[in-house]
Amino acid sequence: MSRLIRMDRSGHTTLAEWTAADQAAFDSAVEQFHSGLDEGYIAVHDQGGGRAEQLRELPRDAGLVILRRPIAGG
Amino acid sequence: MAAATGQGVLPELGQVPWRARTDERYLRRNARIWTTWTLAYGIPFPAAAVGLMLLEPLAFPVALACLAHGWIIPELYAFRGASVLRPKGPRNERAEQVAQGLLGDLLDHEPRELHATTGLAMQHSGLGVWLVGEAGALLIPPGGRRVHCFCVRTTDRELPPSDRIAHLLLALRTDEDGFATVANHAFCGAPWRVRRRMPERMRPALDAARSAARAS
Numbered sequence: 001m002s003r004l005i006r007m008d009r010s011g012h013t014t015l016a017e018w019t020a021a022d023q024a025a026f027d028s029a030v031e032q033f034h035s036g037l038d039e040g041y042i043a044v045h046d047q048g049g050g051r052a053e054q055l056r057e058l059p060r061d062a063g064l065v066i067l068r069r070p071i072a073g074g
Numbered sequence: 075m076a077a078a079t080g081q082g083v084l085p086e087l088g089q090v091p092w093r094a095r096t097d098e099r100y101l102r103r104n105a106r107i108w109t110t111w112t113l114a115y116g117i118p119f120p121a122a123a124v125g126l127m128l129l130e131p132l133a134f135p136v137a138l139a140c141l142a143h144g145w146i147i148p149e150l151y152a153f154r155g156a157s158v159l160r161p162k163g164p165r166n167e168r169a170e171q172v173a174q175g176l177l178g179d180l181l182d183h184e185p186r187e188l189h190a191t192t193g194l195a196m197q198h199s200g201l202g203v204w205l206v207g208e209a210g211a212l213l214i215p216p217g218g219r220r221v222h223c224f225c226v227r228t229t230d231r232e233l234p235p236s237d238r239i240a241h242l243l244l245a246l247r248t249d250e251d252g253f254a255t256v257a258n259h260a261f262c263g264a265p266w267r268v269r270r271r272m273p274e275r276m277r278p279a280l281d282a283a284r285s286a287a288r289a290s
Contacts, residue, residue, distance in 0.1 A: 011169040011175070050197060052082075054248055064179075069228045071226055072228075
């Protein structure tokens with residue numbers, strides 16, 4: 001089961017869950033994913049081992065994809 | 075512990091196109107500049123105080139003022155460095171529990187324990203060992219003799235504290251050099267100068283990061 005979550009003021013919100021075999025759920029997740037990007041979020045896939053990757057498209061077998069806000073120098 | 079080795083380019087770099095990308099060479103040069111500045115403040119003022127006293131003992135009030143300058147200015151710089159880790163903004167206690175769960179999923183066992191006790195997340199990387207807080211981060215390069223303090227935060231200040239840390243951690247893991255470039259460099263100096271001005275609860279995290287940096 002893959003998940004798309006958004007870090008927000010509630011801690012985080014699960015926007016979509018899907019499996020590789022469930023096309024309808026994946027399509028809905030893709031829609032949520034692009035909606036998040038349009039709102040200015042940055043999509044990140046934490047790959048484990050201290051590595052993360054910025055995503056511009058939602059992989060079908062992503063595992064956990066996190067939408068985060070941009071950072072800036074304080 | 076896993077090292078941050080993301081190969082991407084941080085999109086936030088577009089906000090600071092005038093900055094050269096931070097790397098080991100930049101950090102070494104920056105450390106030398108900070109050392110020079112510290113000496114420039116730390117030597118002339120006490121020397122002037124001694125000189126004044128030798129020339130005219132009645133000038134001791136001025137000599138005292140010189141000594142105070144020589145002590146206060148480096149103190150203020152170190153205080154600014156330590157301040158990048160101070161908790162800032164709303165605590166959002168209800169949402170914080172949810173955010174802690176997500177941050178815990180992003181951390182290995184040891185860093186998770188360290189975060190639970192100190193509020194800081196430790197991350198090994200190519201440049202050294204990072205300690206990530208809510209609105210800033212420390213970098214201890216290999217050897218553990220220096221600490222670089224960076225002021226950096228998420229653009230949504232209302233997020234629960236652990237989410238703010240998770241934002242910085244994910245950005246760091248995506249592009250470490252880019253993360254250090256976007257962040258504002260607040261201070262560089264000896265770890266003891268920063269440690270004594272850190273909140274007491276956070277000091278064990280700096281000790282652990284120094285030990286890890288010495289071993290790397």
